[in-house]
Amino acid sequence: MRYVTAHPSFATALLWCLAAAITAINLGPLIGSTGVSAFFSMPSAGDSQAVLLHYSLLPRLAMSCVCGFALGLSGVLFQHVLRNPLASPSTLGVEAGAQLALGVAMLWFPALLGWSRDTATAFGGFAAMAVVFAVAWRFKFQPVTVILTGLVTGLYCTAIVTLLTLMNDHYLSGLFVWGGGSLNQNDWRAVSGLFPKVIGCSILALLLVRQLGVLTLGEAAQGIGIKLQFVRAAALFVAVALTTFTVSAVGVIGFLGLAAPAIARAVGARRINTRLIVAPLIGAALLIIVDQIMQVYTAKTGSYVPTGAATALIGMPVLLLVMMKRGGSLQTAVQGRLSPTTIRRPLLLITALAGLVLAVALVTIFVGRGVDGSWISHTGATLKSVLPWRLPRLVAATSAGIMLALAGSLLQRLTGNAMASPEVLGVSAGTAFGLLCVLFVVAEPTIGDRLIGGLVGAATVLGILFAMSRTAHSGNQFLILGVSLGAFLTALISVVLASGDPRALSLISWMAGSTYGVSSTMSLIILILAIVGAISVTLLVRPLQQFALGDVSAHSHGVDVKKLQILILGIGALLTAVATLIVGPLSFVGLMAPHLAQRLGLTRGLPHLMGSALSGALLMATADFIGRTIYFPWQLPTGLVATLLGGPVFAVLLIRGRRLSTRH
Amino acid sequence: MLGCSCVPLRAQEATSASRVVSLDYGLAQTMIELGVPPVGLVDTPAWADWTVEPPLPAKVVNLGSAHEVNMELLQLLRPDLIVSTPYLEWVRPQLEQIAPVKSFPIHALGSSPFPHIIDATRELGRMLGRTTEAEALIDRSEMELRAAQTATRHLGKLAVITFIDERNIRIYGPGGIFQDVFDRLELQNAWTRSTNEWGFADIGMADLFDLGDARLFYMDPIPPDVLAKLPGSPLWQSMPFVQAGHVQRMASVLMFGTLPAATRFARLLAEAST
Structure with a gap:
């Protein structure tokens, strides 16, 4: 390959040697006893060793190679087109869409699975892509819009999957194993189905090489007469197709699509042409290494970890190491911003928002369902008896909404990155991980144990982030670190889920954002913390304004950038940790609320912060009421319902905002 | 934790609980066999697919998800005893605001669950005032197992x-x-x-x-x-x-x-x- 410079090809070759060595250690003894002929000839049914090699181990090896290649390639395409090193196959919601389709098919259309499980999942992946493309087309596939719509679509699908899981926990264990990414094979059918599709996509990607190189020029490329929109759409389509085919064959292989291109870049593959070749090869080698190690591990210990989850566990430290060394060479994240219009009278809008929050709160307090499931507005003694259950939920959910929204505003301002949110910073995942440890270490965990576990987890992630902040130069690097940590912890959690341990289910319901365990004392404490948080954030309005203009500008205004960064991050993380303990890490109110405020016309300064906080509160209060009553007697987790409510509102505002801003 | 919750239970022993809510399928199975079916149970629609036997009486109220029992509904049912497993220990304070809670550790104790099941059956019998029925259930089960032993030789x-x-x-x-x-x-x-x-x-x-x-x-x-x-x-x-x-x-x-x-x-x- 003439594009490959000496450096990246050396690193790639090294990885492949490692992959070959580990494969030899794992499969060598068996191949030795059956002879190489087992590779090619049909073994006789009686020869169990040869059957094992020919129909299980070899297809599995081939599958890991093909999947790793496909995910590496799709990762490069995503990151290049979206100009964001955080972009990965999950960014566009493809994996979540596929998982949703699988879940729906399992529950309601089992015949569909009997016909073809892979087609059903692939349909979900492409449907998610269609939604993203429909919105992104109007914006000429501007990276920031694609990422935002993709993230929201993904969240939306994940939210529905989680709901289905909670409602049908007995039925969907297959979904967890799929989510963990299992490479187990029974024959060659799956590989031989996937292989031609991946080859086809790779050829398409190679045909796009020249145009992709032009993309780097950004909007300037318009001048040279290349339709940016079409190049972006075509490249994204190839990337989505690769991901969809892979996930429908083996499930979610976490992290590989993010790690392989990052490693390729770090070992010196700077040009897109080089990366397009190096990253898939690195992806394939990585997945083979991880899968073979997992086979050895399972054989030695007898405990089973799905390979897809293990990839994240092993890939994450690698990625961190690479980034620590080469942090400076990573591309910067999305800077492009949509410019929504500012409205003239923000006070009126804020008052209206506050009024809405109050109205929803009143409905929530008085309306409920009876024993027979009928709708009633409770009064008198009955109201008094159910109020201790209703009020803490409402107060806690609303307060958490305010805190997450504020944290989201802070982080988005600080980093100038539209993707920034407390969930992205990894603090939520840290809290989740702390809780997970408590669930497994303490035999009968009380709510206090859970709190301590969650706080310790959040504090640990914060500690790591701060320790690394010495080498990080910009807010964006914090985000990259946070996302990596988050992905790592999420992978750990999905390992536990895939293990089928019943304790994991209680973790899911918490992760889904359930306000179930909140006592009245706790809700009061959270309310106070939310108020304190809101006041301290107000004091940061002025320095934040300067951050919005960029680090350099803030510096020239005499602001001590470093100290202020740490202060803002600290406040953001604390707000997140407390809120996450209440509503779980999946609510994404922190991502949506600031955008909602912005789309409503509250774009800057104090009005923006207040607008975000009120949007967060409104989302969560409404979600609490709906979650409690809509599917009685089941209670839908507030955080999830907030995501489901916020998604469409967000999409409508995004599209409407576009129309408004084009009018100028 | 367990100690403190036993005090009100012992006081109740003489009258024995009749309006009992079960937050676990396994315990509900035994309660039905003892002739005191629960007034409320989690996730009743899935019973027929997973538990099958004994059939669930139609009047048992569905309390929703096993991980998030509907507290409001539980309150409206006015139970005098809630039976549960250690996995709901974290909401025990809330449950105890409604009725005394008895938790039965059976699984994942690092040993075979069978002896714990026998203990739980006796304990349930005692709390529901059905000690004879509990002993009868244990004997009946032993007999059925012995009969099956011959058949499966x-x-x-x-x-x-x-x-x-x-x-x-x-x-x-x-x-x-x-x-x-x-x-x-x-x-x-x-x-x-x-x-x-x-x-x-x-x-x-x-x-x-x-x-x-x-x-x-x-x-x-x-x-x-x-x-x-x-x-x-x-x-x-x-x-x-x-x-x-x-x-x-x-x-x-x-x-x-x-x-x-x-x-x-x-x-x-x-x-x-x-």
Whole structure:
């Protein structure tokens, strides 16, 4: 390959040697006893060793190679087109869409699975892509819009999957194993189905090489007469197709699509042409290494970890190491911003928002369902008896909404990155991980144990982030670190889920954002913390304004950038940790609320912060009421319902905002 | 924690609880057998698919998800006792605002669940004022297990699995009630590798080679595409137990069940061996 410079090809070759060595250690003894002929000839049914090699181990090896290649390639395409090193196959919601389709098919259309499980999942992946493309087309596939719509679509699908899981926990264990990414094979059918599709996509990607190189020029490329929109759409389509085919064959292989291109870049593959070749090869080698190690591990210990989850566990430290060394060479994240219009009278809008929050709160307090499931507005003694259950939920959910929204505003301002949110910073995942440890270490965990576990987890992630902040130069690097940590912890959690341990289910319901365990004392404490948080954030309005203009500008205004960064991050993380303990890490109110405020016309300064906080509160209060009553007697987790409510509102505002801003 | 909750319970013993809510399928099974069905139970619609026996009385109120019992509804039911498992210990303070809570540790204690099930049956009998019925249930179960032992003598080595999907399988062993029933029937589990503390292991199909030509039971429910795909899988077809024709389907038995689940499992084995 003439594009490959000496450096990246050396690193790639090294990885492949490692992959070959580990494969030899794992499969060598068996191949030795059956002879190489087992590779090619049909073994006789009686020869169990040869059957094992020919129909299980070899297809599995081939599958890991093909999947790793496909995910590496799709990762490069995503990151290049979206100009964001955080972009990965999950960014566009493809994996979540596929998982949703699988879940729906399992529950309601089992015949569909009997016909073809892979087609059903692939349909979900492409449907998610269609939604993203429909919105992104109007914006000429501007990276920031694609990422935002993709993230929201993904969240939306994940939210529905989680709901289905909670409602049908007995039925969907297959979904967890799929989510963990299992490479187990029974024959060659799956590989031989996937292989031609991946080859086809790779050829398409190679045909796009020249145009992709032009993309780097950004909007300037318009001048040279290349339709940016079409190049972006075509490249994204190839990337989505690769991901969809892979996930429908083996499930979610976490992290590989993010790690392989990052490693390729770090070992010196700077040009897109080089990366397009190096990253898939690195992806394939990585997945083979991880899968073979997992086979050895399972054989030695007898405990089973799905390979897809293990990839994240092993890939994450690698990625961190690479980034620590080469942090400076990573591309910067999305800077492009949509410019929504500012409205003239923000006070009126804020008052209206506050009024809405109050109205929803009143409905929530008085309306409920009876024993027979009928709708009633409770009064008198009955109201008094159910109020201790209703009020803490409402107060806690609303307060958490305010805190997450504020944290989201802070982080988005600080980093100038539209993707920034407390969930992205990894603090939520840290809290989740702390809780997970408590669930497994303490035999009968009380709510206090859970709190301590969650706080310790959040504090640990914060500690790591701060320790690394010495080498990080910009807010964006914090985000990259946070996302990596988050992905790592999420992978750990999905390992536990895939293990089928019943304790994991209680973790899911918490992760889904359930306000179930909140006592009245706790809700009061959270309310106070939310108020304190809101006041301290107000004091940061002025320095934040300067951050919005960029680090350099803030510096020239005499602001001590470093100290202020740490202060803002600290406040953001604390707000997140407390809120996450209440509503779980999946609510994404922190991502949506600031955008909602912005789309409503509250774009800057104090009005923006207040607008975000009120949007967060409104989302969560409404979600609490709906979650409690809509599917009685089941209670839908507030955080999830907030995501489901916020998604469409967000999409409508995004599209409407576009129309408004084009009018100028 | 347990100590403090026992005080109000003992005071109640004389009258014994009658409006009891169960937050666990297994405990509800035993309560129905003792003649005191729960007034409320979690996730009642799925009972027929997973627990099957004994049938659930129609008037039992559905309390929603097992992980998030509907507290408002629980309050409106006015129970005088709530029975539960240690996995809901974290909401015990809330539950105790409604009624006294008794939690029964049965599974994942690092030992076989069967003795804990017997203890729980006696304790439930005492709390519900049905000690004689509880002893009768234990005796009846022992008798049924003995009867099944004679019937299953010819089964030889065997294994029980459920299909997660066509490539991933859950297999049962030490730590679960299925192994306990094997032990009481003096049957030998063909799966000799380790299982987790809940008594199962998640494996790939290739691992089933270890079972040799033992008898294999795959339990309901089965994902719809699995049965269609198995015949086309050379790996499955070359399994010694498939070639020996030792594969049988089995109806669902509650994995985390109590005595009624154990006897149901034994009876299904006995029926399969005829």
